[in-house]
Amino acid sequence: MSPTATRPFMLALGAASLLAASAVGPTAVAAPAEPRPSVALDWYDTTAETIAAAGAPTQVTNSRTWAVSWLAGARAAREVPTGVDRGDYQDAALASAVHSSLVALAPSRTEQLDAAFRRTLDGIPDGPAEDRGVAAGEREARSVLASREGDGLDPASVDAPFTVPPAAPASGSRRRPRTPPPRSTATASRGRSCWRPPTSSGSVRRPRWTPGGTGRTWPKCVPTARWTAPGAPPTRRRRRTSGTAPR
Numbered sequence: 248m249s250p251t252a253t254r255p256f257m258l259a260l261g262a263a264s265l266l267a268a269s270a271v272g273p274t275a276v277a278a279p280a281e282p283r284p285s286v287a288l289d290w291y292d293t294t295a296e297t298i299a300a301a302g303a304p305t306q307v308t309n310s311r312t313w314a315v316s317w318l319a320g321a322r323a324a325r326e327v328p329t330g331v332d333r334g335d336y337q338d339a340a341l342a343s344a345v346h347s348s349l350v351a352l353a354p355s356r357t358e359q360l361d362a363a364f365r366r367t368l369d370g371i372p373d374g375p376a377e378d379r380g381v382a383a384g385e386r387e388a389r390s391v392l393a394s395r396e397g398d399g400l401d402p403a404s405v406d407a408p409f410t411v412p413p414a415a416p417a418s419g420s421r422r423r424p425r426t427p428p429p430r431s432t433a434t435a436s437r438g439r440s441c442w443r444p445p446t447s448s449g450s451v452r453r454p455r456w457t458p459g460g461t462g463r464t465w466p467k468c469v470p471t472a473r474w475t476a477p478g479a480p481p482t483r484r485r486r487r488t489s490g491t492a493p494r
């Protein structure tokens with residue numbers, strides 16, 4: 248058979264094969280697997296619910312709770328050991344660190360936090376990634392909590408009592424004695440300037456050098472008042488005269 252006569256035969260055979268294949272029913276396509284819920288979003292909502300239900304009366308203390316718990320979570324999930332699944336390890340480490348921190352800072356919500364932690368672990372396959380991630384989270388939570396102990400951001404330190412000093416006498420000045428306004432007698436948030444910034448990795452500011460010293464120290468927290476302290480000389484202002492440059 249010549250090549251010219253063979254070509255129509257091959258075309259007809261290919262068309263028949265296509266028709267036979269199309270007659271067969273459609274093959275089943277595997278449904279895509281459902282994505283795993285975001286552990287970070289779940290524990291963000293859990294943190295917000297915890298602070299809303301058992302938060303401190305001072306906002307700066309609640310901000311401290313956010314910072315401590317999520318700083319521990321970020322440090323726990325930052326480095327992944329070799330030989331484990333990266334996603335499983337980071338999910339377990341983040342959940343463990345935030346859970347441990349919130350339990351320490353809001354103990355009245357321990358039952359709800361434990362339930363949320365169990366739900367997170369149920370979605371992570373059992374294995375070394377989960378076990379090592381949980382251990383890393385607990386370790387980082389203890390480290391951050393220890394570094395922030397006594398930092399002056401608890402409600403008792405923020406709203407520390409403060410005795411308003413009496414007004415200073417005029418001491419020869421023609422002006423009337425300066426008396427503190429009524430709203431200055433409040434002690435709310437007086438201790439916010441006394442808090443201790445973090446000194447470990449990720450510190451927000453650097454300590455200053457002490458004059459004539461060899462070490463670094465933080466500025467001392469000294470309560471100040473907007474009026475003259477007892478025994479202090481009166482404040483005098485220099486009056487400008489026209490045509491004379493100020494000294």
